[in-house]
Amino acid sequence: MTEPAAAWTPERVLALAPDPSAARAGQGLAAVRKWVSTGSDGRTLWGECQGSGRTPYQVRVDTLEPAWRCSCPSRKLPCKHALGLFLLHASSPSSLPAGTPPPWVAEWIAMREERVEKRQAKAAEAAAKPVDAEAQAKRAARREERVTAGLDELERWMADLVRQGLAAARGRPAAFWEGMAARLVDAQAPGAARLVRELGTVATGGAGWEGRLLEALGRLRLLSAAWRRVDALPAGVQEDVRATLGFALRQEEVVALGTVRDRWLVLGQRVDEEERLRVQRSWLRGESTGRDALVLVFAHGREPLDTSLTPGTIVDASLAFHPSALPLRALVAERHAAPAGLGGLPGYPTVDQALGAYAAAVAAHPWLEEFPLALAAAIPVRNGGGWALRDAGGAVMPLWPRFGRGWELMALSGGHPVAVFGEWDGEALRPLSAFGGRRFIHFAAGAE
Amino acid sequence: MSAAAERHWATLLRAALLGTERNPAPPPPADGSALGDALAAVAAETPETALLSAAALLAAYRRAGLVPARDDRPLAESAAEERASVCPPPATRHLATMLGGTYDALLPEWMEAAARGGFIAPPELLPALLDAATRDERLRAHLPAVAGERGRWLAAQRAEWALVLGSGVDAGRADEPGDGWETLPAEARPGVLAEIRGRDPARGMALLRSTWAAEAPRERAALLQALETGLSMEDEPFLEAALDDRRKEVRTAAAGLLARLAGSCLVARMTERARRWLVVSPAKTGLLAKLTGGAGEPVIELHLPEAVDKAMERDGVTGKPPYGVGERGWWLAQALGAVPPRTWSLAGGCAPRDLVAAAAKTEWRDVLINGWATATLRHRDAEWAEPLVPRPELTRWHLADFDGTSLLEVLPPERAEAVVLATIRPLRTLETGDVLHLVSGVMHPWSAEYTREVLRRATSAKPYTVQMIREFISAWLPRMHLGAALSEAAAHPELLSTGQTAMLHHRHAMLEALKR
Numbered sequence: 019m020t021e022p023a024a025a026w027t028p029e030r031v032l033a034l035a036p037d038p039s040a041a042r043a044g045q046g047l048a049a050v051r052k053w054v055s056t057g058s059d060g061r062t063l064w065g066e067c068q069g070s071g072r073t074p075y076q077v078r079v080d081t082l083e084p085a086w087r088c089s090c091p092s093r094k095l096p097c098k099h100a101l102g103l104f105l106l107h108a109s110s111p112s113s114l115p116a117g118t119p120p121p122w123v124a125e126w127i128a129m130r131e132e133r134v135e136k137r138q139a140k141a142a143e144a145a146a147k148p149v150d151a152e153a154q155a156k157r158a159a160r161r162e163e164r165v166t167a168g169l170d171e172l173e174r175w176m177a178d179l180v181r182q183g184l185a186a187a188r189g190r191p192a193a194f195w196e197g198m199a200a201r202l203v204d205a206q207a208p209g210a211a212r213l214v215r216e217l218g219t220v221a222t223g224g225a226g227w228e229g230r231l232l233e234a235l236g237r238l239r240l241l242s243a244a245w246r247r248v249d250a251l252p253a254g255v256q257e258d259v260r261a262t263l264g265f266a267l268r269q270e271e272v273v274a275l276g277t278v279r280d281r282w283l284v285l286g287q288r289v290d291e292e293e294r295l296r297v298q299r300s301w302l303r304g305e306s307t308g309r310d311a312l313v314l315v316f317a318h319g320r321e322p323l324d325t326s327l328t329p330g331t332i333v334d335a336s337l338a339f340h341p342s343a344l345p346l347r348a349l350v351a352e353r354h355a356a357p358a359g360l361g362g363l364p365g366y367p368t369v370d371q372a373l374g375a376y377a378a379a380v381a382a383h384p385w386l387e388e389f390p391l392a393l394a395a396a397i398p399v400r401n402g403g404g405w406a407l408r409d410a411g412g413a414v415m416p417l418w419p420r421f422g423r424g425w426e427l428m429a430l431s432g433g434h435p436v437a438v439f440g441e442w443d444g445e446a447l448r449p450l451s452a453f454g455g456r457r458f459i460h461f462a463a464g465a466e
Numbered sequence: 467m468s469a470a471a472e473r474h475w476a477t478l479l480r481a482a483l484l485g486t487e488r489n490p491a492p493p494p495p496a497d498g499s500a501l502g503d504a505l506a507a508v509a510a511e512t513p514e515t516a517l518l519s520a521a522a523l524l525a526a527y528r529r530a531g532l533v534p535a536r537d538d539r540p541l542a543e544s545a546a547e548e549r550a551s552v553c554p555p556p557a558t559r560h561l562a563t564m565l566g567g568t569y570d571a572l573l574p575e576w577m578e579a580a581a582r583g584g585f586i587a588p589p590e591l592l593p594a595l596l597d598a599a600t601r602d603e604r605l606r607a608h609l610p611a612v613a614g615e616r617g618r619w620l621a622a623q624r625a626e627w628a629l630v631l632g633s634g635v636d637a638g639r640a641d642e643p644g645d646g647w648e649t650l651p652a653e654a655r656p657g658v659l660a661e662i663r664g665r666d667p668a669r670g671m672a673l674l675r676s677t678w679a680a681e682a683p684r685e686r687a688a689l690l691q692a693l694e695t696g697l698s699m700e701d702e703p704f705l706e707a708a709l710d711d712r713r714k715e716v717r718t719a720a721a722g723l724l725a726r727l728a729g730s731c732l733v734a735r736m737t738e739r740a741r742r743w744l745v746v747s748p749a750k751t752g753l754l755a756k757l758t759g760g761a762g763e764p765v766i767e768l769h770l771p772e773a774v775d776k777a778m779e780r781d782g783v784t785g786k787p788p789y790g791v792g793e794r795g796w797w798l799a800q801a802l803g804a805v806p807p808r809t810w811s812l813a814g815g816c817a818p819r820d821l822v823a824a825a826a827k828t829e830w831r832d833v834l835i836n837g838w839a840t841a842t843l844r845h846r847d848a849e850w851a852e853p854l855v856p857r858p859e860l861t862r863w864h865l866a867d868f869d870g871t872s873l874l875e876v877l878p879p880e881r882a883e884a885v886v887l888a889t890i891r892p893l894r895t896l897e898t899g900d901v902l903h904l905v906s907g908v909m910h911p912w913s914a915e916y917t918r919e920v921l922r923r924a925t926s927a928k929p930y931t932v933q934m935i936r937e938f939i940s941a942w943l944p945r946m947h948l949g950a951a952l953s954e955a956a957a958h959p960e961l962l963s964t965g966q967t968a969m970l971h972h973r974h975a976m977l978e979a980l981k982r
Contacts, residue, residue, distance in 0.1 A: 029555055038568065045975075046968060177514035183485025229475075232482050233529075236521030243519065369534045377530035384526045397541060408541075413534040425593035428623065432589065432616045433544025444529045457552075459590045 026081060026108040026356060034084065034325045035101055036094045047102025050113055057123075058107065058114040061356075064123040065103045065114070077103050078126050081356050083326055087126055095322045141270040161206050165263060168205020169242040172198065172214070176235060184228055188221050195221070209264030213238055237385055254343030254382070261347075262385045267340060269349060277336035277351045280304035282311065283360050284327045285392065285439045286450025288462060294319055300327040301390050301439070301450065302337070302348070303364065310390045311337050311348040326350070329451055329460040331357035344383040346390070363437035363453035365392030369413035376442055388441035388448075395435035398427045407438055407447065418448035423461050430454045470495055471531070474505070475524050481517060491517035501527060545619035550611075553585035557979040560972070561587060565594040569972050571944045573598065577608040579980040586614035596620065596627040600654065606630055606661060625649065629658045647673045652685050659692035667696030671704065687715035693723055702730050709780050721782030725804035726844045732781050736804035739778065741813075743770055743798050744834075748815035763824040764814030766834075770794040795833040802837025807850040810838070819853040839870055851876040855885050856904065871907030882908050883916045896923045897931050902938045912942075914950035921946075921954040924961060936963055943969050948977070 028048075035041035047067065050056070054074045056065035061082050066074040075090040077099040086100035096104070107114050119127060175198050179187050187194075195218030202211035213234065220230045244251060244259045251259065261267075282302040290297045295318055302311040315324040327333065327350070334355040339345040366372035376389050393415065396407035405417040405424035417424065418440075427449065430436055436454030440447040451460045477492040490513045494505030504523060510516035553561070557580070564570045580587070587595050592613060599605040609631055613621065621631035629650070650658060663670035674689060681689060690708065693701055701723070708720035709732075724732035745767040774783055774797060781804075787796030811818050825834040835854065842850040855877075856870035874882040886904055896902050905920055912920075924939055926932050943951070943966060951970055955962050962970070 027555070029559065032559065038563075038566070042563075042568070042968065046971065173515070176518060177512065180482055180514045180517055181485055181487045183487070183489075184483045186485065228479060228483055232479055232521050233525040235482075235518055236523070236525040239515070239518035240522035240526075243522075373532055373534060376532075380526055380530045384522075399537070399541075406537075408537055412536050412538045414537045415534060425620070425624075426590045429589040429592040429616060429620050432619055433542055444532070455589070457588065457590065 026104070027359060028105050028108045030328050030331060030357070030359070031101065031104045031108045033328050033330075034096060034104075036096070036322060036325075040094050040096075040098050040101060043098035044096075044101025044105055047098055048105035048109060050106065052102065053106075056103070056106070056114045057117040057119070058111075059117065059119055062119060062123060062127055063103055063107050063114055064119060065099075065106075067099045067102070069099075075099050076122050078123050079104050079107070080127075080130070081107070082353055084356075085130070085326075096325075141273070144270055145274060164205045165207045165245065168202050168207050169210065169245055171201060171205075172210065172238065173242055176239065180235070184221075184231055187231070188227070190218075190221070192218060194218070207263045209262050210238070210241065211264070213241070213262075240384055252343065254341065254345075257341040258343055258383050258385060261340065261342065269338075272340055272349060273338045273351050275338065275341060277338045278304065278307060278309065279334075279336040279354070280307045280309070281332050281334050282337065283363075284329050284331050284333065284357075285363065285390070286441075286460065287327065287329050288450060289323065296323060298323045300329075301441075302327070302333075303390070303392075305332065308364075310346055311339065312346045312390070313337075313348055313350060326353075328357060329462070330360055330458040332360045333357045342383065344379055344386065360453075360458060361456075363392060363394075363439055363451070363458070365394035365437050365439065367394050367409070368411055369393065369396075369407075369409045369415045370411075372415070372442070376444075380444075388443055390439070391442040391447060392437060392439040394437050396438055397433065397435055398424065398431050398438075400424075410435070416446045418443075418446045421449060421461075423449075426459060426461075427452055430457065430459055468499070468501070468531075470497060470499065471501055471524065471527060474501075474520075475528060478517060478520055478524065482521070486513045486517055491520060494520065542623075546615040548586065548615050550584050550586045550614055552588050553580055553583075554979060557585065557976070558588050558591065560976040560979060561591055561595070563972075565591060565598060569969055570598075571941075572969070572973055572976065573602070574604045574607075575944060575973070576976055576980070577605060577612050579977050581608040581611040583980045583982050585612070585980060587612050587617070589616050589620075592617050592620050596624075596630065599630045600626050600657070603657060603661065626654060629654075630661060648677060652682070655685070656688045656692040659689060660695045663692060663695040667698060668700065670696065671701060675704065683713045683716070686711065686713065687719045690716060690719040690723065694726075697723060697726060699727055699729050702727060706731065709782075717780075718782060721804075725782070725841075728806050728845060733804050733806070735777070735781055736783075736801050737806075737809060739783075740798070740801040740805045741809075743801065744768055744810075746810050746813040746821065748813075749820075763820055763827075764816045766821075766824050766828055768798070768828075768830055770798055791833070795830060798830070799833045799837040799840070802834070803840035803844065805841055806845045807838050807841045807847050808845075811850070818850040822853040839873060842876060843872060846876050848877050848881070852881065852885060855907075856900070857889050871904050874904075874907035875909055879908075879910045880913070882910075883913060887916065887919055890919065890923060893923060895926050896920070896935065897926050897928070899934070902935065906938060906941065909945070912945050912947050914947040917947040917950040918954060921951065921958075921961060925958075936966070939966060940969075944973070946970075948973055 032041050032044070035044060046052075052067060054066040054068055056063070058064070061080065063079040063081060065077045067077055068074045069090055075088055077089075078087045079096075079100055080086070081104070084104070086096040086104075088097045088099045090097055090099055092098065195214060199211040199214040202208070202214060217231065217234055217238075220227055220234055223230065241259065241262055244255070245263065248256050248259050282304055285301045285303055287298065287300045290299065295316055298315040298317070300313040300315070302313060303309070304311070313327060317323045333350075333353060335350050336352045336354070337348040338351045340347040366375065372391050372393060376391065379386055379389050393407055393409060396409055396415070399406055399408050399414075401414070401416055404419050405421060405427070407415045407417065409415075427436070427438070430452055431454055434454065436452050438447070438449050438452045440449040440451075449461055451458065474492065474495055481489045481491045495502045496506070505520055508516070508519040508523060510519065552558075561576060564573050564576060595605075595609075595613065596617065599609050610618070613631060618631060621627035647655075647658070659670055659674060662673065671693070674693070678686070690705075693705070705720045705724050709717055709724075711717050711720070721732065724730045725736070727733060747765045747767075749764050771794065778784070778797070783797050783800045787793055791799075807818065810821055814821050822835065822838070825831050825838075828834065838850065839854045841847075842854055851873040854870065855873045874885065877885065886908060889904060890896060890901060893901065896905060908916065920942070924935050926935055939962065948970070952974065955967055955970060
């Protein structure tokens with residue numbers, strides 16, 4: 019729904035709303051007469067909105083980040099007042115008079131700047147601080163020993179499993195898989211634990227489970243074998259082995275490795291629920307570097323998710339990539355300008371070329387689970403009971419069997435080629451967005 | 467990927483399934499291929515690690531070497547170039563909100579406004595819009611204009627949609643049932659039939675005849691109801707035959723439809739009966755009448771039968787009377803319901819108003835009013851509708867299960883409003899359910915005056931009643947004159963709930979967004 023345009027549009031602002039009722043209430047407040055006073059300094063917006071209380075609510079919005087602060091008691095982020103003010107600005111920027119921020123706004127700006135400075139100072143300090151290298155090395159060595167011991171046990175467990183046969187494994191209770199996963203958590207290898215937990219899901223899955231289970235066991239075996247000779251591996255692969263096992267890097271460490279500035283197209287986003295943790299995955303693609311990036315944001319329980327990356331926009335930002343043989347995972351280190359609407363969706367011209375790129379990616383990073391893949395000109399077609407994309411040469415790429423929005427994709431295309439972006443898992447493409455006829459559509463909740 | 471790799475993977479998988487205890491992993495293929503060499507080089511401390519390592523290698527090999535399937539069948543024709551422009555982003559947002567279930571009562575108005583502005587719906591919302599139109603026939607009038615070329619193309623891809631967008635079963639001669647009709651799910655058939663009847667009644671009848679014999683008995687009555695759309699004397703032979711159906715609901719539905727056809731044999735038979743049972747003659751014009759002044763009232767005499775015969779039952783004079791109504795009176799009401807009401811005003815040589823007044827003085831007034839009201843609805847007689855619209859003093863005359871306010875739909879809009887206004891003007895508030903119901907009976911878009919007069923009285927001092935009135939207001943909001951409603955709401959903020967005010971604003975914004 020985005021056309022190439024400057025800065026914020028009402029659609030993009032509405033996409034930030036935490037729920038439909040906030041969006042509705044925000045739209046109701048997007049009128050000048052609802053505001054006692056408003057103002058803008060180009061980057062920050064402010065306004066006073068008369069609520070049910072005696073004093074008006076003080077609303078502040080930073081359009082760059084974006085970020086907000088309101089004195090109302092609502093726990094929604096952003097609240098309807100922030101949305102209303104933002105919408106007012108997005109629909110007619112001139113409706114907010116230019117001015118210098120009043121004290122209550124200046125305070126907020128200063129506080130935020132201070133926080134950024136503090137964070138940078140802390141990072142600099144951490145970098146400069148003569149850490150107790152000896153103690154750190156000791157801790158690291160102890161963890162590595164534990165991981166090695168955990169993987170030894172995993173090897174024995176997998177050998178037992180294969181000796182008795184996968185057919186027998188299918189009948190195992192959940193505790194069988196869960197037990198091994200828990201031992202790997204104790205061994206400080208949470209990434210391997212997650213892969214073991216997934217074995218349990220695959221083993222009880224539908225048709226083709228045996229092939230998928232053997233593949234997954236193969237990947238675990240490869241992980242454990244790689245760990246044993248990790249020091250002999252190329253640097254990037256070492257990092258992938260460690261990351262897959264669950265060794266995490268601190269943000270400062272990642273940023274310290276350097277950043278890449280580009281205009282990043284936010285191509286798709288989805289949220290995974292893992293027990294009580296929600297993981298938001300945002301896929302970005304650099305306009306001039308052509309690099310793909312995956313930004314993960316975690317939220318526990320009812321914590322709000324990050325809303326700063328809106329699908330269908332372009333953000334001018336510096337990203338810091340986690341080290342890898344196939345660097346994908348990244349974090350936003352710094353933003354340079356407010357987001358703009360994207361005007362196209364770059365992708366591979368043919369299915370063959372896309373799969374060729376995937377082959378190269380798997381060769382570099384054999385534990386890769388989802389590969390960001392866009393086809394530049396594909397026609398959606400029915401494929402048995404599901405959907406597929408067909409390129410100009412007639413090559414067919416099946417779509418994720420649970421993709422529930424095939425008709426929308428079909429409507430966007432009208433039988434003409436469209437660009438489709440999604441995650442390729444080696445078998446099917448899970449579409450996250452599409453672009454056709456100058457319209458961008460996002461399949462956030464893409465499952466049936 | 468190579469066939470050798472696939473074969474090797476299959477043997478690996480078999481070994482893994484059964485377990486290496488009984489079925490050791492196969493040796494790598496010694497074919498000198500790169501894959502064979504790589505497999506030979508993997509660590510093989512035990513049979514189990516050998517199998518797992520080979521699986522690791524082959525899994526990546528297969529994943530990386532996937533060859534896409536090919537489909538060389540000719541592609542379906544693509545959608546034609548759009549002539550109208552997609553509605554602007556705010557209108558898209560409104561449509562998405564309503565298709566999501568919020569303010570969906572305003573969808574028909576959105577579509578009308580979009581069609582008037584020459585806008586089409588954005589492609590990504592077409593599937594939801596077509597789904598909504600299959601459920602709600604009020605959305606079909608402007609569907610072709612709002613769905614545009616893309617919508618027509620999309621609808622052709624799916625049977626349920628093709629039928630509501632009119633490209634499904636329109637080709638071919640009327641006596642050749644379309645492919646879509648026979649395979650349609652039972653619950654969709656009545657709606658689709660009504661839609662086809664709206665465009666081409668003969669075609670609808672042909673489709674119905676083509677599957678009638680095979681139709682499940684309980685579906686038949688619902689399908690018959692769909693004939694209401696485009697009903698004409700052309701349908702009479704079919705309906706007359708349906709009077710002999712084995713199922714009572716089917717017979718009742720057929721009789722109800724025939725009773726609407728003034729020229730049908732059933733109406734002739736009913737008229738003949740009713741004229742025996744009810745005799746209306748002009749007012750006495752003798753000396754006495756002249757002395758008492760005025761023309762006097764027409765004379766009503768009743769000669770009710772003692773029993774119903776087979777022929778009456780076949781025509782629908784049957785069934786248990788509703789609670790509180792005598793058997794014989796019920797027969798009369800049913801017979802009257804089929805007779806064009808002008809029959810009686812002609813016989814009495816008077817206006818319908820005078821006959822209603824005369825009937826009110828007889829002991830059979832409930833039966834007479836009810837029968838005439840049913841007939842007025844069936845024969846769309848505006849002259850008769852006006853005196854029969856229930857006023858507070860008239861409501862209790864109507865028999866159970868009869869909604870007298872529907873008579874308002876027979877009247878032209880301004881007359882319907884005038885009739886209701888005459889009733890509510892003397893009232894300070896609309897506190898009773900009967901009055902609220904009467905106000906609701908004006909189904910077309912309300913005039914500014916009607917909106918104002920109703921809203922000004924939509925208050926109450928009793929909390930329970932306030933809630934009831936609010937519920938009625940919610941149903942009225944899509945019909946109200948927007949300007950009048952907004953100004954009344956602004957002047958009396960207590961009239962509407964926050965949600966209702968928001969709905970009015972949504973209506974306003976949505977219409978503004980679709981202006982050219």
